Amino acid sequence: GQQLNQSPQSMFIQEGEDVSMNCTSSSIFNTWLWYKQDPGEGPVLLIALYKAGELTSNGRLTAQFGITRKDSFLNISASIPSDVGIYFCAGLRRDDMRFGAGTRLTVKP
Amino acid sequence: IAGITQAPTSQILAAGRRMTLRCTQDMRHNAMYWYRQDLGLGLRLIHYSNTAGTTGKGEVPDGYSVSRANTDDFPLTLASAVPSQTSVYFCASSAQWGGGGYTFGSGTRLTVV
Numbered sequence: 001g002q003q004l005n006q007s008p009q010s011m012f013i014q015e016g017e018d019v020s021m022n023c024t025s026s027s028i029f030n031t032w033l034w035y036k037q038d039p040g041e042g043p044v045l046l047i048a049l050y051k052a053g054e055l056t057s058n059g060r061l062t063a064q065f066g067i068t069r070k071d072s073f074l075n076i077s078a079s080i081p082s083d084v085g086i087y088f089c090a091g092l093r094r095d096d097m098r099f100g101a102g103t104r105l106t107v108k109p
Numbered sequence: 110i111a112g113i114t115q116a117p118t119s120q121i122l123a124a125g126r127r128m129t130l131r132c133t134q135d136m137r138h139n140a141m142y143w144y145r146q147d148l149g150l151g152l153r154l155i156h157y158s159n160t161a162g163t164t165g166k167g168e169v170p171d172g173y174s175v176s177r178a179n180t181d182d183f184p185l186t187l188a189s190a191v192p193s194q195t196s197v198y199f200c201a202s203s204a205q206w207g208g209g210g211y212t213f214g215s216g217t218r219l220t221v222v
Contacts, residue, residue, distance in 0.1 A: 040215070042201070042215050043213050045211065097211075101151040102151055
């Protein structure tokens with residue numbers, strides 16, 4: 001069953017605010033990924049992390065691979081309306097990729 | 110435009126009917142996957158294929174079957190649909206098994222009544 005605990009489940013923020021969400025697991029993963037899903041579309045890869053402790057940025061997005069390999073977080077700085085969507089974490093090990101249940105982000109102009 | 114095409118976009122299906130969801134990719138990716146997405150549960154793997162000619166069971170395979178006759182196509186079949194199979198189904202692919210960066214299709218919304 002589900003092995004990734006993603007929080008928060010939903011967030012309502014004001015445009016311009018920073019956002020932080022995280023994913024934890026009882027198991028070790030070799031790769032952590034963060035996806036964004038827009039309504040009516042499939043998830044799109046935002047950031048991939050391959051090493052424990054790795055900190056990677058993609059524009060206003062920053063993600064980190066936890067040192068224990070059991071967690072990861074995603075930060076979005078200076079949010080804008082188009083950041084609205086569902087953000088999923090995913091943990092990958094040799095033969096298995098698991099997804100978190102998602103964080104639904106709403107940005108109020 | 111390279112990517113994954115899923116069909117149909119949506120479908121209402123009577124319980125007990127057989128249904129095949131189609132998935133085609135043009136990226137020559139070796140690995141392909143089928144996920145179902147349900148509210149509060151995220152994405153759960155149904156079946157996968159490491160390469161053409163091979164398939165494997167994921168987390169929730171019961172009631173579904175797949176085939177991988179060639180690199181590009183990975184159809185998902187519901188032999189006898191049940192209401193609990195109402196979900197949004199996503200096909201995905203990656204260059205290699207375990208490669209991480211999946212490309213997803215736009216999904217098929219299936220309602221079994």
